[in-house]
Amino acid sequence: MADDRVSMTTGGTMPAVGIGYRAAINRWTRENLHRFDALEITVDHCLAGSKTLRSAIFDLVGRIPLTAHGVGLSLGTDAPLDLAYLDRVAEVVERLRAPAYSEHLAFTRVPGRETAALLPLPKTEEVAESIIAKVRTVQSRVPFPFLLENITYVFEWPDSKMSDAEFLNLICRETGAGLLLDIENVYLNATNHGFDPHAFIDALQPGLVKEVHMAGGVTISNASLAKPLLADSHSHPVPDAALDLLKYALARHTPSVIILERDDRLEAGNEILDDIARIRACVGAARSRKTHGEALVGAAG
Amino acid sequence: MAKPLLERQVSLIEHMSSEAAIFGRGDGAADLEGIDHALLRVEARFSYAKRMEKIIAVLPQTFALLGSAEAPVVRAFVEGCPQTTISRLENARQFYRFLSLRWKREAPDPAYICDVAACEMACAELDADDQEPDRAKDEVCTIRSGIRRCRSVILRRCAYDVRPIFEPQLKAAPVKRETPLVIALPRGSDRPQIFEVIPAVFDLLAALDDWTDPPALFMGQDFARLLADLTAHGLIEVRP
Numbered sequence: 001m002a003d004d005r006v007s008m009t010t011g012g013t014m015p016a017v018g019i020g021y022r023a024a025i026n027r028w029t030r031e032n033l034h035r036f037d038a039l040e041i042t043v044d045h046c047l048a049g050s051k052t053l054r055s056a057i058f059d060l061v062g063r064i065p066l067t068a069h070g071v072g073l074s075l076g077t078d079a080p081l082d083l084a085y086l087d088r089v090a091e092v093v094e095r096l097r098a099p100a101y102s103e104h105l106a107f108t109r110v111p112g113r114e115t116a117a118l119l120p121l122p123k124t125e126e127v128a129e130s131i132i133a134k135v136r137t138v139q140s141r142v143p144f145p146f147l148l149e150n151i152t153y154v155f156e157w158p159d160s161k162m163s164d165a166e167f168l169n170l171i172c173r174e175t176g177a178g179l180l181l182d183i184e185n186v187y188l189n190a191t192n193h194g195f196d197p198h199a200f201i202d203a204l205q206p207g208l209v210k211e212v213h214m215a216g217g218v219t220i221s222n223a224s225l226a227k228p229l230l231a232d233s234h235s236h237p238v239p240d241a242a243l244d245l246l247k248y249a250l251a252r253h254t255p256s257v258i259i260l261e262r263d264d265r266l267e268a269g270n271e272i273l274d275d276i277a278r279i280r281a282c283v284g285a286a287r288s289r290k291t292h293g294e295a296l297v298g299a300a301g
Numbered sequence: 302m303a304k305p306l307l308e309r310q311v312s313l314i315e316h317m318s319s320e321a322a323i324f325g326r327g328d329g330a331a332d333l334e335g336i337d338h339a340l341l342r343v344e345a346r347f348s349y350a351k352r353m354e355k356i357i358a359v360l361p362q363t364f365a366l367l368g369s370a371e372a373p374v375v376r377a378f379v380e381g382c383p384q385t386t387i388s389r390l391e392n393a394r395q396f397y398r399f400l401s402l403r404w405k406r407e408a409p410d411p412a413y414i415c416d417v418a419a420c421e422m423a424c425a426e427l428d429a430d431d432q433e434p435d436r437a438k439d440e441v442c443t444i445r446s447g448i449r450r451c452r453s454v455i456l457r458r459c460a461y462d463v464r465p466i467f468e469p470q471l472k473a474a475p476v477k478r479e480t481p482l483v484i485a486l487p488r489g490s491d492r493p494q495i496f497e498v499i500p501a502v503f504d505l506l507a508a509l510d511d512w513t514d515p516p517a518l519f520m521g522q523d524f525a526r527l528l529a530d531l532t533a534h535g536l537i538e539v540r541p
Contacts, residue, residue: 048388050428052491072387078307110311113318114384117348119310127306155340157309224325224339231347 008038008065008099008256014287015212015250016065016257017279021045023053025266035273038065040259043101044072046092047085061097067211067257068098068144069180075134075148076107076121086141093144099256102147102180102211103138105131105168122157123167128174135175147178147210152185152232154192164189165203178210183249184261187242188217188230201249209253214238214246214279215261235264238275243282250286258283309334317345318383324376352384352392359393359425362466363400363418366411374403390429397422413461413475420463423455423484424493447512448528448539453486456507467495488535502531509537 008016016037021029029039041057049057060066070089073081093101106118121127139146150168162170172179181204190197216236221228238260246258260275316322316333322345333341353375357364367374378399384392397418409415450456462480465471481503486493498506505527515528531537 044387048390050390050425052428055491078305078310107310108387110307110314112385113311113314114386115314115317115344115348116351116384116387117317117344119313119344122306130306154344155336158335220343224342226337226339229340229343231343 008067014283015255017276017283018064018067018257018259019272019276020069020259020261020263021057021060021066022263022266023049023056025269026056028269032269032273033064035276036064038067038257038259040067040069040257040261041096041098043068043070043089043092043096046096047072047088058095061095065257066096066098067259068093068096068101069149069259070101070103071108073103073138074108075103075105075131075138076119076127077109077111078107078130079111081134081137083137083141086138090142090144093142098144100145100147100178100210101138101142102149104151105148105171106151118151118153120151120153120156123160123162123164125162125170128162128167128170131171132174135171135177139175139177145178145210146175147180148172149180149213150182150185152182152188152192154229154231156193163195163200163203165200169203169205169208172208173205179204179208180211180213181209181249181253181255182213182215183245184213184215184217184232184238184242187239187245188232191230197245198248201245201252204253206253209249209255212246212249212255212258213261214242214258214275216242216275233264234261237271238278243278246279246282247286250282251289313341317341317348318379319345320376320380323349323379348384349379355389355392356396359389360396360418360421363414363421366414366417370410374400377403390425393422393425411475412477413459413463413466416457416459416461416463416475416480417466419457419459420467420482420484420495423457424495427453427455427484427486427493446540447514448509448532448537449512450506450509451485451535451538454506454536455484456503457482457484458503462497464495464497483536485534485536502527506531506536512540 018036018038018040019029020040020042023045039060041060046054046057072085073089075081089101104118106120108115108118121131135146135148148168148171150164168179171177186197186200189195190200215232215234216238217231217233218235219228220231258279260272260279262272265271313333313336322342325342364371378396382395382399385395386392400418401415404415459480459482460477461475462478463475464480464482465473465475481498481500482495483498483503483506484493484495528537528539532539
């Protein structure tokens with residue numbers, strides 16, 4: 001079999017479209033494998049998942065291109081990285097034949113205590129320097145391209161001085177890391193915190209976006225909140241506004257893969273397939289626009 | 302001068318793991334640098350929900366049996382046992398240890414819930430990892446031949462026959478009867494199975510925790526046939 005690591009894109013021009021692999025819909029996923037170009041594997045499931053889960057995941061190697069995504073590194077904890085964990089990640093990425101390894105620009109734990117929630121970092125130059133050093137460590141232990149993912153956050157540290165895009169650009173520029181652009185997170189953050197998501201996408205360095213995440217969440221309203229909060233629950237169809245942002249991003253960036261994340265209401269398989277079709281339509285529209293634009297440029301020249 | 306980032310991260314996570322943040326009791330931490338407590342509560346609830354989802358996935362029958370006791374039990378667990386890992390199995394182990402201690406102080410209700418929890422935990426342990434078996438012990442083992450209980454076999458001496466809980470087709474309620482149960486992952490099976498064995502076989506399996514010389518266990522003429530049968534069922538392994 002050809003090395004799937006060479007290119008994740010379909011035909012070299014269009015991003016591959018797929019879903020995050022979830023054990024609860026293993027059978028459904030296999031039955032519908034022909035509908036996806038790629039699957040995203042959570043490397044932590046390969047490290048600490050059940051024997052059944054690990055076996056099911058590794059059985060997919062060679063059947064469909066796989067990408068490797070982590071949730072257990074806690075890159076942003078202000079403490080040394082777990083190098084043994086990274087070495088195990090490297091083994092998994094190799095075994096999955098994944099083209100890259102992605103993790104969140106966040107922290108989830110401190111020594112002795114875990115939240116499993118992706119928490120934001122103060123966006124300052126000092127914190128960025130610390131993260132840059134850690135990303136270099138990751139790159140030295142996991143010999144595959146490393147991608148950082150932007151997270152959604154419900155609160156901000158008061159001492160943050162940089163914008164989301166400035167913070168990401170700085171870290172990626174200094175380390176050569178790529179970006180796994182979570183468009184749902186951009187949409188949620190922009191809505192919850194009142195900034196322009198288009199300006200965020202425009203501000204990202206050209207060529208930075210290597211992969212994309214899409215998802216759909218819920219709105220939380222309760223008396224203690226000043227306003228309703230959009231939450232990244234990965235439970236519902238992708239909102240139209242996020243698909244519009246995807247189109248906007250695809251006009252400016254060329255990711256190799258777009259992954260739909262779904263963690264809840266997994267029984268609604270038709271919703272998942274419908275989202276895949278909507279994402280493919282966005283990809284098709286972006287491609288048409290680019291082709292049309294190139295033709296116009298060619299005619300003018 | 303600003304506090305070191307780690308110190309600030311510790312304060313934040315300690316607050317988010319607290320009963321105050323998760324269940325909205327009390328004031329919680331006062332010095333969270335102006336971060337909106339209502340927003341932190343939302344984050345804390347997400348984290349708590351994820352954790353409980355993992356535990357319930359491992360111990361579904363136990364949770365179903367907790368019934369109305371679930372809320373106070375879970376609150377006490379959250380208060381006493383903060384999350385230390387994202388591992389589903391480790392969180393379930395933590396909850397199981399918490400329940401086991403609680404059931405030493407308070408009578409379990411229903412009485413057979415501890416046997417159900419023990420069996421569910423055993424199933425999860427078996428399914429968790431086949432890479433962990435006691436390799437170090439194997440390496441230092443000096444016996445060149447012998448028999449031992451397969452690593453994929455867990456023994457539980459239950460006070461109740463709880464198999465109907467795991468086999469709904471039996472359509473019976475657990476009955477109080479000392480029941481020697483074997484939880485095993487038979488060859489070719491992808492799911493652990495729970496079955497009862499006679500006490501003598503249970504005791505034999507319990508004695509075979511490490512490599513043992515068969516003659517030392519000689520118990521009669523049928524012994525070889527029994528060993529062959531247990532080997533065929535994947536309960537013991539033989540090193541020639």
